[in-house]
Amino acid sequence: MAGPSAGGATGIVDTTSTSGFTFSTATGVEVAVTEASSTKYKKGTHRASMRAVKEGASVLVLGTVDSATITATQVIVQPRGDGGVAAAEAAGVIPFKQGTPSPAKSVGQIADYTEGEGTIVSGAAADKAIKAAQAVVPGGINDRVVKLSNGEYEVHNISVNWPHHIFVSKNFKVLGYE
Structure with missing residues (x-):
């Protein structure tokens, strides 16, 4: 990055x-x-x-x-919010633990892409993609949003062991994560 x-x-x-x-x-x-x-x-x-x-x-x-x-x-x-605890538990977010490998698993529709391709975006599109990702799989920090060639977005997640990539549609709905 x-x-x-x-x-x-x-x-x-x-x-x-x-x-x-x-x-x-x-x-x-x-x-x-x-x-x-x-x-x-x-x-x-x-x-x-x-x-x-x-x-x-x-x-x-x-x-x-x-x-x-x-x-x-x-x-x-977020009035009456729990900081994302319930959503993180429901999604199975795995907290970061030094030396623990990330599982090779995926949920939902995963984009066919190679890490590093696409265009890093900011502004309203990035904010909408992050809001969608944080609503479904909170717990980590999203540190960039990449627009893929098919118009979808990959939201990069750090500081958790899983998921690392969250895929969001052109309409800002979470499609899947890995």
């Missing part, structure tokens, strides 16, 4: 400060969020302010990902 790209993650807020906050994903990954004056906030589907981000809140954060740090462009507070 050639540096930070559009990405995001879902989790529960641990701490807040004047410049950002930290949260834990459903698999226990610690994510640091840097906020900017241009960061947009929503609570559910309504506009909100940074004051909506409180310890214990469930959030979806979109922005530029560099390892386990997200420079937020959008923070969505």
